[in-house]
Amino acid sequence: MKQQQIGVFSLTMIVIGLVIGMGIFRTAATSAANAITPTVYFTSWLVGGFIAFCGALTYAEIGSRYPVTGGYYRVFAYAYHPSIAFGINCIILVSNAASLSGVALIGSGYLSKLFPSIIYTDLHKAFVSCTAIAMFYLLNLRGLQMSSTAQNILMLLKIGLIVFLISLLFGEYPTPPAAIVPTSVPTMDWITSLGASLIAVSFTYGGYQQTINFGKDIDNPSKNLPKGIFIGMAIVILLYLLVNVSYYSIVGFDAMKLEKEVAYAAFLKVIGSKGAIVFSFLLFVGVLSYVNALLLSNPRVMYAMANDGTLPKLFAQQNKQGALWGGLTLFTSLCFVILFFSQQFEQILSFTIFLDCFGMTASAAAIFKLRKQTKHLNGTGIYSMKFFPVFPVIFILAYVFVGASIAIKNPSTAVLGCVALAVFTALYFVIKKPATTVP
Numbered sequence: 001m002k003q004q005q006i007g008v009f010s011l012t013m014i015v016i017g018l019v020i021g022m023g024i025f026r027t028a029a030t031s032a033a034n035a036i037t038p039t040v041y042f043t044s045w046l047v048g049g050f051i052a053f054c055g056a057l058t059y060a061e062i063g064s065r066y067p068v069t070g071g072y073y074r075v076f077a078y079a080y081h082p083s084i085a086f087g088i089n090c091i092i093l094v095s096n097a098a099s100l101s102g103v104a105l106i107g108s109g110y111l112s113k114l115f116p117s118i119i120y121t122d123l124h125k126a127f128v129s130c131t132a133i134a135m136f137y138l139l140n141l142r143g144l145q146m147s148s149t150a151q152n153i154l155m156l157l158k159i160g161l162i163v164f165l166i167s168l169l170f171g172e173y174p175t176p177p178a179a180i181v182p183t184s185v186p187t188m189d190w191i192t193s194l195g196a197s198l199i200a201v202s203f204t205y206g207g208y209q210q211t212i213n214f215g216k217d218i219d220n221p222s223k224n225l226p227k228g229i230f231i232g233m234a235i236v237i238l239l240y241l242l243v244n245v246s247y248y249s250i251v252g253f254d255a256m257k258l259e260k261e262v263a264y265a266a267f268l269k270v271i272g273s274k275g276a277i278v279f280s281f282l283l284f285v286g287v288l289s290y291v292n293a294l295l296l297s298n299p300r301v302m303y304a305m306a307n308d309g310t311l312p313k314l315f316a317q318q319n320k321q322g323a324l325w326g327g328l329t330l331f332t333s334l335c336f337v338i339l340f341f342s343q344q345f346e347q348i349l350s351f352t353i354f355l356d357c358f359g360m361t362a363s364a365a366a367i368f369k370l371r372k373q374t375k376h377l378n379g380t381g382i383y384s385m386k387f388f389p390v391f392p393v394i395f396i397l398a399y400v401f402v403g404a405s406i407a408i409k410n411p412s413t414a415v416l417g418c419v420a421l422a423v424f425t426a427l428y429f430v431i432k433k434p435a436t437t438v439p
Contacts, residue, residue: 176252
């Protein structure tokens, strides 16, 4: 019996589901704060979408040419060295913990709107975030599994909130004050502003890299893979642009820079405080589901590394309920540490994206070696992108640009990220037994 494979429609839905998260309800404010003009702001969202499209095509070919279980780690080990694979995989885990922490802060920020009489500090929001993470940590220790039904409900909730935000464009509201725009912006200032604005945009477009896992499961990949990615990313870009137009039209560009919970500000202006409170609660529920999803998935990455001998066997152990308690505990602890030292979303955002820059550039660059080593697969039905190497080069240069933008804006974050990569890479030689090799 022929194995059931993924068609264009299913792949399109998968791409949309991987990319659309909770970031669009918060990162618009951060991106606007870093944009000198509305032109820079909207350009960053267009450029970010195109970069994501280039990345999705690149990862799709990598997954098609090298369809192995283990994702990033196996690709890095094949293209570079197991120590580099270990180091980058570890910082990706840290990046995921930072991403979870950042999204939890988004949720706590919106949850605070339910109690307007209470003054919330960054420490309070971090405590609420830790409480939510701890709650799902305990549930996962008891073997909690997120069902596909819960995931579908979450997806419908997120899309419903986004569609409702877009629908606000068709109403009539008081026109917000015109944006205060400099009469003349030097070219370098414009470029610097674009790079800073792209940091938050890159976070919002993240997720497409998971297409690396679907190459071998796509029906007629050479035809359907690029089509599904193109349609999916086109829909995501359109939705994000429309949401941003909604924010811009209702809240106003200058107000967006000041209002961190920008979606709440839009709802408050349109449907009043009671409706905005309902929205805030629904968004917090969505955040909790995202928290649970990452707590479920990341310990399994550690489980795979432990079985490969690059992490202690502790991370492959399960409790009586089948939970990977070692990896779950470490990952949750990472989230707490990140929240304790970085209580603001912007700090966590910069740290997350800078770490991602290592993983994105290194993994995308693996396509050049894979192309040479797998020439025999050409013409066998695998996906092979057109106009190579244009898309991978654009993608790599874009993330080098974003990483450089973070280093210029937050040098300490860049130093910390580089030190983390060096430490994890060196740690490989301490943990890994010399006799063991990676196939």
